[in-house]
Amino acid sequence: MKLSLLADQQVQKLHAASLEILETIGVHVPHKKMLELFAEAGARVDRHTQIVKIPEEVISRCLETAGKTFTIYGRDRSKKAEFGVGRRNYNSTAGEALWLDDNLQRRYATLEDVRTATRLADGLPRINIVGAAADPHEMPVEYRCVFVAAEQLKNTTKPITFWFHDRASARFLLELFTIVAGSEQEAIEYPFAYPFLEPISPLRFPRHGVDLLLETCRFNLPVPIGPMAQTGATAPGTLAGTMAQENAEILAGLCIVQLIRPGVPVCYGGIPHAFDMKTTQLIFAGPEQALMAVGLTQMGKFYNLPVYINVGLTDSKIPDAQAGLEAGITLACGAMAGADIFGHLGISGVDQATSLPMLIMQHEIIGYVERILQGVEVTGEKLGIEIIEHAKEAGSFLAEEHTVRHFRQELWFPQLLDRRFFDAWQKDGQKDMMTRCKEMKDNILREHNPQPMDNDTQQAVDKLLADAKRHLSK
Numbered sequence: 001m002k003l004s005l006l007a008d009q010q011v012q013k014l015h016a017a018s019l020e021i022l023e024t025i026g027v028h029v030p031h032k033k034m035l036e037l038f039a040e041a042g043a044r045v046d047r048h049t050q051i052v053k054i055p056e057e058v059i060s061r062c063l064e065t066a067g068k069t070f071t072i073y074g075r076d077r078s079k080k081a082e083f084g085v086g087r088r089n090y091n092s093t094a095g096e097a098l099w100l101d102d103n104l105q106r107r108y109a110t111l112e113d114v115r116t117a118t119r120l121a122d123g124l125p126r127i128n129i130v131g132a133a134a135d136p137h138e139m140p141v142e143y144r145c146v147f148v149a150a151e152q153l154k155n156t157t158k159p160i161t162f163w164f165h166d167r168a169s170a171r172f173l174l175e176l177f178t179i180v181a182g183s184e185q186e187a188i189e190y191p192f193a194y195p196f197l198e199p200i201s202p203l204r205f206p207r208h209g210v211d212l213l214l215e216t217c218r219f220n221l222p223v224p225i226g227p228m229a230q231t232g233a234t235a236p237g238t239l240a241g242t243m244a245q246e247n248a249e250i251l252a253g254l255c256i257v258q259l260i261r262p263g264v265p266v267c268y269g270g271i272p273h274a275f276d277m278k279t280t281q282l283i284f285a286g287p288e289q290a291l292m293a294v295g296l297t298q299m300g301k302f303y304n305l306p307v308y309i310n311v312g313l314t315d316s317k318i319p320d321a322q323a324g325l326e327a328g329i330t331l332a333c334g335a336m337a338g339a340d341i342f343g344h345l346g347i348s349g350v351d352q353a354t355s356l357p358m359l360i361m362q363h364e365i366i367g368y369v370e371r372i373l374q375g376v377e378v379t380g381e382k383l384g385i386e387i388i389e390h391a392k393e394a395g396s397f398l399a400e401e402h403t404v405r406h407f408r409q410e411l412w413f414p415q416l417l418d419r420r421f422f423d424a425w426q427k428d429g430q431k432d433m434m435t436r437c438k439e440m441k442d443n444i445l446r447e448h449n450p451q452p453m454d455n456d457t458q459q460a461v462d463k464l465l466a467d468a469k470r471h472l473s474k
Contacts, residue, residue: 001336001372001375002337002338003294003333003336003337004294004298004337005294005298005337006295006298006299011298011299011302014240014243014244014247014295014299015247015299015302017244017247017248018244018245018247018248019056019248019251021203021248022053022054022248022251022252023053023054023055023056024053025053025203026044026052026053026054026203027052027054027199027203027204027205027248027252028049028051028052028203028204029052029210030050030206030207030210031205031207031210031211033214034210034256034260035047035050035052037259037260038255038259041058041061041255041259042055042057042058043055043058052252054251054252058255059251059255061258062254062255062257062258062259062262063251063254065258065262065263066254066257066258066263066264066265066266066305067222067263067264067265067266068084068265068304068305068306069084069085069265069306070084070191070222070265070267071191072129072192072193072194073159073190073191073192074156074157074158074159075153075156075157075180075192075451075453076157076158076451077190079128079158079159080128080159081128081129081159081341083222083265083267083306083340083341084265084305084306084340086338087340088335088339088340088341088342088373089128089129089340089341089342090126090127090128090129090312090341090342090345090366091127091128091129091130091161091341091344092121092127092129092130092131092133092344092345092346092359093131093133093345093346093347093354093359094131094132094133094162094163094196094344095109095114095131095132095133095134095135095162095163095354096109096134096135096347096348096351096352096353096354097109097135097137098353098354099134099353099354100317100348100352100353100355102357102438104317106352106353108136108137108138109133109134109136109354110134110136110137110138111134111136111138111139111147111148111151113133113134113136114132114133114134114136114148114151114152115151115155116356116445117131117132117133117134117346117354117356117359118132118133118151118152118155118156118160118450119155119156119445119448119450120356120359120441120444120445120448121156121346121359122155122156122157122158122448122450123444123445123447123448123450124359124360124363124444126363126367126370127158127345127359127363128158128159129158129159129160129161129341130152130156130158130159130160130161131160131161131344131345131346132148132149132151132152132161132163133346133356133359134148134354135148135163136148140472140474141165142165142166142168142169142472142473142474143169143469143472143473144165144169145163145164145169145173146169146172146173146176146464146465146468146472147465147469148162149162149173149176149192149193150176150461150464150465153176153192153453153461154452154453154458154461155450156450157450157451159192159193160192160193161193161194161196162193163196164195164196164212164216165208165212166208166211166212167208167211167214167215168471168472169468169472170195170212170215170216171215172464172467172468172471172472173216174187174215174216174218174219175464176461176464177191177192177193177219179457179460179461180192180453180457180461184219187219188219188220191219191220191221191222193221194216194221194222194223194224194267195212195213195216195221195223196226196269197209197210197213197223197224197225197226197253197256197257198225198226198227198228199225199227199249199250199252199253200227201227201228201229201234201235201245201246201249201272202229202234202245202249203245203248203249203252205252205256210256213256213257213260214260217257217260217261218261220261220264220265221264222264222265222266222267223253223257223264223266223267224266224267224269224308225250225253225254225266225267225269226250226270226271226308227249227250227253227269227271227272228271228272228273228282228310229242229245229246229249229273230242230272230273230274230275230282231272231273231274231275231288232274232275232277233275233282234275235272239274239288239291239292239295242274242292243270243292243295243296243299246270246271246272246292246296247270247296247299250269250270253266254266254268265306266305267305267306267307267308267340267341268296268299268300268303268305269307269308269309270293270295270296270299270300270307270308270309271296271308271310272292272296273289273310274286274288274289274292282350283315283350284310284313284314284315284326284347284349285311285313285326285327285329285330286315286326289310289311289313289330290311290329290330290334293309293310293311293330293333293334293337294333294334294337297309297334297337297338298337301338306340306341307339307340307341308339308340308341308342309334309337309339309341309342309343310342310343310344311330311331311333311334311335311339311343312330312334312343312345312362312365313326313327313330313344313345313347314326314327314349314358315350316349317348317349317352317355318355318357318358318434319355319357319360319361319433319434319437320432320433320434323358323361324361324365324433327361327362327365328365328368328369331362331366331369335369335370335373336372336373345358345359345362345363346358346359346362357434357437357441358437359441360416360437360440360441361416361433364414364415364416364417367412367414367415368412368414368417371412382406384402387400387402415440416433416436418431418436
């Protein structure tokens with residue numbers, strides 16, 4: 001099944017508009033070394049304003065050199081996420097400042113929350129990249145990301161994702177990866193994670209976000225580039241204009257990565273959102289989100305790049321009917337469009353907090369969508385004409401061997417959705433989705449134990465954390 005939004009001519013128009021934006025308007029890059037690299041590559045650089053105007057030939061060269069496929073690995077290297085090869089990947093959120101507890105009370109997130117969320121996602125089979133989920137505020141930002149990554153690596157054998165901070169902390173992150181991988185060469189060959197470059201719409205780049213790439217590109221870490229342009233606020237008030245600007249910002253980010261180190265793999269992060277003029281909040285999961293996600297998946301594939309989109313999310317704060325509608329429809333659209341990875345799952349509303357019950361519900365939705373994408377196999381065996389003839393007198397296929405042989409592969413059986421008769425549901429406590437999500441979460445956290453690190457590695461990691469705290473503290 002394949003879903004598209006844009007005709008070939010429209011893809012070309014968006015591409016041409018983005019090239020015009022980059023060559024005539026340019027982007028703001030507040031980084032001296034990066035300005036030098038752009039000037040050497042043939043871009044027009046105004047060092048006073050820090051505006052870079054990028055001609056088409058520079059963009060074309062950078063598109064040509066960019067890595068189009070990559071894989072990130074867990075401590076268990078059989079657990080991996082592959083990009084650019086037709087696989088779908090799902091990750092829990094890299095981290096929220098606030099945490100929503102089971103009583104719907106919010107508080108600031110902690111390192112203990114990172115541990116809990118990592119253990120939970122390690123036990124969810126459809127989540128193949130484990131996000132930190134929490135951005136713990138009890139420790140300074142200067143070394144926070146190092147502690148977060150270490151906590152994740154201790155509590156999951158899957159690939160991880162979290163928020164990189166700056167170049168200084170990135171040095172310790174690379175050393176952490178080296179310790180856990182066993183050597184620098186293995187850390188390069190089997191990367192655990194990737195830094196995320198987020199342009200600031202409209203047409204600006206963060207200094208720290210650019211600067212840390214000078215460090216992480218030494219290890220050839222892949223770089224997803226994802227502006228979050230907002231229709232009507234930080235981008236034009238039309239979906240077409242928003243997509244053209246978003247595409248321009250991604251192409252500029254791709255140039256930054258390739259000018260630092262040609263060949264570094266890039267993921268096309270088409271993650272704009274609409275802006276709600278009524279609430280003054282961006283919209284995570286309106287119909288416009290599905291439209292732009294499908295369109296920008298086409299743009300990313302036009303450049304032969306793996307694609308990251310924000311779908312499967314919700315504006316609701318809890319796993320309710322609104323959350324199911326929004327997450328289900330947008331994820332189905334994005335998955336059918338052919339993207340490689342989908343949103344940061346487990347967020348309550350629009351970055352209002354992390355919600356582990358929400359992650360549980362989204363995990364169920366992934367299973368539903370994956371069954372749709374599995375499609376239908378039409379063969380003589382599957383058609384079963386002989387069985388139809390045999391069973392017509394009995395009026396039922398329940399006792400047929402053909403049914404027993406096939407129903408488990410043909411039908412999807414949910415863990416959370418309730419299909420029972422009314423009396424059975426009522427007798428079991430009339431539990432709603434929120435209650436069922438909480439119970440499943442608690443069961444996993446009680447019963448699932450991630451594989452621990454060996455003692456020598458854990459001791460080396462703890463020593464590194466002490467060094468990072470000492471050297472990065474202000």
